Amino acid sequence: MELNTQMHLLNPLSPDLKKDSTREGYGKALLELGEKDSRIVALTADLAESVRVHYFAEKFPQRFFQCGICEQNMAVVAAGLAYAGKIPFLSSFGAFSPGRNWEQIRSAICYGNANAKIVSTHTGLTVGEDGATHQALEDVSLMRSIPNIRVLVPCDFEQAKKAIHAAAKINGPVYVRAGREKMPVFTTQETPFELGKISLYKDGSDISIFASGALVHESLLAAAELEKEGISAAVLNVYDLTEMDNSTIEKYAKKTGAFVTVEDHQIKGGLGSAICESVCETHPVPVHRMGMRMEFGQSGKGSELLKHYGLYSSNIAKVAKEQLKTKKR
Amino acid sequence: MKLNSTKELALMANAIRADIIRMVNAAKCGHPAGPLGLAEIFSVLFFSEMDFDPKNPQKERDIFVLSNGHVCAGSYSAMAHAGYFPPEDLLTFRKFGSPLQGHPSRKYFPFIDNSSGPLGEGLGIACGYAAALRLDNKPQRVYCVVSDGEHDEGSTWEAALFAAKYKLDNLVAIMDRNYIQIDGTTEDVMPLDSIEEKYRAFNWNVISIDGNDIPQILSALKQAKDCKGKPTMIIAKTTPGKGVSYMEKNYKWHGVAPKDEDAAKALSELAAERKKIEQE
Ligand SMILES: Cc1ncc(C[n+]2csc(CCOP(=O)(O)OP(=O)(O)O)c2C)c(N)n1
Ligand SMILES: [Mg+2]
Numbered sequence: 001m002e003l004n005t006q007m008h009l010l011n012p013l014s015p016d017l018k019k020d021s022t023r024e025g026y027g028k029a030l031l032e033l034g035e036k037d038s039r040i041v042a043l044t045a046d047l048a049e050s051v052r053v054h055y056f057a058e059k060f061p062q063r064f065f066q067c068g069i070c071e072q073n074m075a076v077v078a079a080g081l082a083y084a085g086k087i088p089f090l091s092s093f094g095a096f097s098p099g100r101n102w103e104q105i106r107s108a109i110c111y112g113n114a115n116a117k118i119v120s121t122h123t124g125l126t127v128g129e130d131g132a133t134h135q136a137l138e139d140v141s142l143m144r145s146i147p148n149i150r151v152l153v154p155c156d157f158e159q160a161k162k163a164i165h166a167a168a169k170i171n172g173p174v175y176v177r178a179g180r181e182k183m184p185v186f187t188t189q190e191t192p193f194e195l196g197k198i199s200l201y202k203d204g205s206d207i208s209i210f211a212s213g214a215l216v217h218e219s220l221l222a223a224a225e226l227e228k229e230g231i232s233a234a235v236l237n238v239y240d241l242t243e244m245d246n247s248t249i250e251k252y253a254k255k256t257g258a259f260v261t262v263e264d265h266q267i268k269g270g271l272g273s274a275i276c277e278s279v280c281e282t283h284p285v286p287v288h289r290m291g292m293r294m295e296f297g298q299s300g301k302g303s304e305l306l307k308h309y310g311l312y313s314s315n316i317a318k319v320a321k322e323q324l325k326t327k328k329r
Numbered sequence: 330m331k332l333n334s335t336k337e338l339a340l341m342a343n344a345i346r347a348d349i350i351r352m353v354n355a356a357k358c359g360h361p362a363g364p365l366g367l368a369e370i371f372s373v374l375f376f377s378e379m380d381f382d383p384k385n386p387q388k389e390r391d392i393f394v395l396s397n398g399h400v401c402a403g404s405y406s407a408m409a410h411a412g413y414f415p416p417e418d419l420l421t422f423r424k425f426g427s428p429l430q431g432h433p434s435r436k437y438f439p440f441i442d443n444s445s446g447p448l449g450e451g452l453g454i455a456c457g458y459a460a461a462l463r464l465d466n467k468p469q470r471v472y473c474v475v476s477d478g479e480h481d482e483g484s485t486w487e488a489a490l491f492a493a494k495y496k497l498d499n500l501v502a503i504m505d506r507n508y509i510q511i512d513g514t515t516e517d518v519m520p521l522d523s524i525e526e527k528y529r530a531f532n533w534n535v536i537s538i539d540g541n542d543i544p545q546i547l548s549a550l551k552q553a554k555d556c557k558g559k560p561t562m563i564i565a566k567t568t569p570g571k572g573v574s575y576m577e578k579n580y581k582w583h584g585v586a587p588k589d590e591d592a593a594k595a596l597s598e599l600a601a602e603r604k605k606i607e608q609e
């Protein structure tokens with residue numbers, strides 16, 4: 001399978017890919033940032049190690065705030081710290097931040113234009129055994145619906161580090177969606193990460209697969225399966241879900257004529273919605289949104305759940321093949 | 330099924346502890362420390378205090394609200410022994426397809442009175458149940474198990490205000506005062522003491538007990554019934570990880586499953602304890 005060489009990706013099919021989590025990428029990047037900039041402070045709500053801010057906390061105990069299990073207060077304290085010139089990173093599980101503290105994020109952080117960064121480390125089905133209550137499947141939707149916040153969804157450990165560094169550079173609210181589970185790391189330090197852009201990881205002419213987060217890798221595997229059947233699928237990584245990269249979306253609508261979107265999130269309000277919103281304003285083509293079809297998750301291993309809900313490479317390939325039939329002649 | 334003696338209730342607590350260890354060991358994840366400390370409380374609630382009949386689900390019964398859902402290995406075990414489902418099913422805990430979800434869910438078991446997991450919601454739900462029972466002039470009572478960590482959440486205190494305002498004396502909450510949460514001791518993470526004084530200031534009937542002492546639990550629940558015009562908070566000081574020497578009082582066991590050899594050690598300690606109770 002031929003990848004876009006400008007993206008400097010590792011072969012997604014290689015069995016030797018290192019595995020790591022996006023939350024680990026967050027923890028490492030936050031530590032690097034802390035060393036460079038004394039304005040960086042970190043907050044958590046009784047989950048320091050789970051969200052990987054313990055690295056920062058150990059190195060910079062003065063700049064670390066253990067808020068207790070108080071997600072709402074954590075968000076407003078972060079806003080106050082930001083108004084006073086600090087750059088707070090506040091973290092919990094996605095179900096509780098931005099789940100529980102959404103209004104505080106909306107008012108104090110977004111409306112108040114606080115230079116605060118909300119990073120959630122347990123999102124999607126890959127949260128696993130803790131079950132439905134802990135599987136944040138609406139967080140992207142919640143954050144995308146508020147004005148004045150940038151929403152970033154990195155696809156692997158390396159990209160998570162870049163997203164965190166980018167978040168620190170932005171002067172204003174940012175949400176970064178990270179995950180718990182170790183996943184193959186297939187992007188590299190050289191892989192571009194440009195705000196406002198969609199990255200083409202593999203070109204194709206029959207169909208476009210737009211993917212975000214944990215399912216970009218599966219989507220590349222799906223493209224490899226499709227290639228064996230003579231179907232040329234483009235795979236595009238959407239990591240910035242704020243304003244969409246309309247020109248790339250329009251270009252691939254014209255080029256391929258049919259879309260599939262893939263995300264570990266409800267199909268309403270996340271990537272699938274974002275792509276539909278954009279493409280219907282430029283060059284409408286049929287879109288099949290893959291994700292959670294508006295139901296709650298359940299307990300199980302992350303991989304079992306992705307399988308159960310159809311979010312794995314062979315099923316993405318199957319859906320893509322079906323989707324070819326919807327193309328206008 | 331009612332157990333009438335302290336000894337039988339202690340044996341049930343011991344059985345619940347062994348189940349907790351087997352369940353988290355089989356699941357390879359889950360939360361052992363909290364429910365181990367709550368075993369006597371679960372035993373007393375399900376086998377002495379609460380009025381319910383698993384064989385007759387239509388019958389009106391007392392309400393059990395588990396607010397700190399992560400301790401469900403213990404309540405699932407009590408519910409299985411009480412006859413809600415076969416104890417063999419306990420080993421499916423947290424596994425794909427099992428109704429024994431990682432956190433209790435109303436979606437999978439009709440006899441579970443609240444889905445939980447997100448902390449700080451149970452006391453408010455219990456207030457809702459208690460207010461509804463009162464509206465309907467029903468004699469049933471609401472039992473709410475809530476943790477100390479959950480008292481970081483503002484919502485818990487909102488519920489405390491509500492219960493006092495509406496004088497919900499058909500509500501009794503039992504706080505698992507085990508002094509641990511995830512990142513450390515409660516007093517390091519977010520100091521709570523004096524929790525007794527706080528609840529008194531919120532106009533609750535407050536009773537402090539050793540939560541691993543069965544006669545004290547029984548007598549506190551009786552006092553709660555006798556108290557009119559106020560909700561009752563039983564501050565139950567428990568030992569997290571109780572019964573498993575290497576887990577006791579160590580917050581690191583909040584959410585880690587023991588490996589096979591550690592689980593075996595825990596089970597043999599619990600078996601020795603069982604013998605002791607039997608001989609008493
Ligand atoms: C709203 C919310 N925030 C965070 C969590 C993650 N969490 C699960 S248990 C826990 C610690 C709870 O403390 P406590 O109930 O006292 O725990 P235990 O004594 O059983 O160890 C935390 C922070 C959660 N479940 N819900
Ligand atoms: Mg506790």
